[in-house]
Amino acid sequence: MRALGHVFKYGDNVDTDVIIPARYLNSFDAQELASHAMVDIDPDFVKKVQPGDLIVANKNFGCGSSREHAPLCLKTAGVSCVIAETFARIFYRNAINIGLPIIECPEAAKGIDAGDEVEIDFDSGKIYNRTKGTEFQGQPFPEFMQKLIAAGGLVKYTNSKK
């Protein structure tokens, strides 16, 4: 599996309240949530994002609330992958569970700028910055999580064990 797109770049501690503010959480319709993605940190995000685009951020991406609406709205908005130095733990689990690819890679988080065209090979964990001609190696998922992802998420994995 591969991803290819342009990068939206953010800093440290991007929290779930700015990814999808609580005022929109009276709905869990994925399309409706996606129409408000990142509104409190980047009001232009939903106007500009194209299918396949990536988010690159620094430390502790997705900190705050446990709302699964956060990775869901990003995935539905077309985001193909989030690369960060580190992720908050609940966001990390939620992203894997709903099938939004995420990669921890401090070097890539530093070496990729807004607007760069980036390609990812999920099988090898390699991240190519096509704009700058640089390459990074993302952390591979532990074996158990690879099984979860290969099964198509936690629900399918759970059902396959029955």
Place this chain on the structure above:
Amino acid sequence: MGMTMTQKILAAHAGLESVAAGQLIEAKLDVVMANDITGPMALPIVKQMSDKVFDKDKVVFVPDHFTPNKDIKSAENSKAIREYAKEQGLSWYFEQGKSGVEHAILPEAGVVAAGECIIGADSHTCTYGALGAFSTGVGTTDIATGMAMGELWFKVPSAIKFVLTGKPGPYVTGKDIIIHIIGKIGVDGALYKSMEFVGDGIANLTMDDRFTMANMAIEAGAKNGIFPVDDRTEKYLKEHTKKEYKVYSADEDAQYDDVVRIDLSEVRPTVAFPHLPGNAKTIDEIEAMDPIWIDQVVIGSCTNGRITDMRKAAAILKGHTVHPDVRVMVVPATQKIYKQCIAEGLVDIFIDAGCAVNTPSCGPCMGGHMGVMAAGEKCVSTTNRNFVGRMGHVESLIYLASPEVAAASAIAGRIANPEKVGDR
């Protein structure tokens, strides 16, 4: 190799002799809780796995975020979990008027106890670590899996040990201590880890102080926060729960990533400035700044809506009036606490001072309802997050503080020192 307190609880729930940090395990769950935001979204996912919840005594719903319902969509969401709870015959469904904010009502009603493995689809589920339980927040798919199967995968966390010594000063509470700690280690200072609190200073902390501190472990990125079980914990458990509980303690040779020592007598009233809970400033630093004039004060929430918090706020407000430019929302976290406030005369103090006293709800904390802010407004809040736009407009500002600092600020109209309320 020795295990931390958290690791011992996880090992017991995974049916293993021992576990080590980084190990992936599947653990049995004692309580699985969701609210009116995360619960409705979980239902279609549960149904993909099972027609029935794994145990009708262990799956809990608390409609508390957008309740009393603020709009039609929220009402539909609450209706969905209400009907599901009825259909499944759940023992624990906490309706408005008979309950309160999830992390206050679960300990109060005896749903959670020491030694348990608990998940909740709300990030502040880590609150129950105050009782000596392993308790952590998860998302919707995880909670749905927990509801259907009664177990869930976990990565065994490593831990940071916080050694608390000494006695906090008269206006220093669990809130000041935890903001001080997050200020010290940062909002990702305990990322993926347990925060294990130990030391003889804990004997000087009320259960309500401990709930506040465990509640905000997530604001340092932690998987859970946990306190040892002492006489005070056992007294609380005996008064609140009929459940059998088990007391775990860390092995003497348990491994910690780091040890942080805090002398509680040195902690000052501390406020977290916008936009991070770790942006800590002591009241002394604040007094040296230009005054920070405020528009709103919120006293309540899963962090600070308990009876001790209400008493402390009332003790400051008694005989005073709220500043003319400030509006104050006091929100007791449960109906029982609300009744105690009435019986003890606290509601009279609040209303005489000019505060609104609202029904238990998460309401204003996440900008849901009952206290949403306009552009440019500033709030001193006893809640847990001061992120951009958390309580309303993206250009509103939140200062996190203890009930005493919040009450003193309500009177002064600016962030104020509770030690000096009589001084004007």
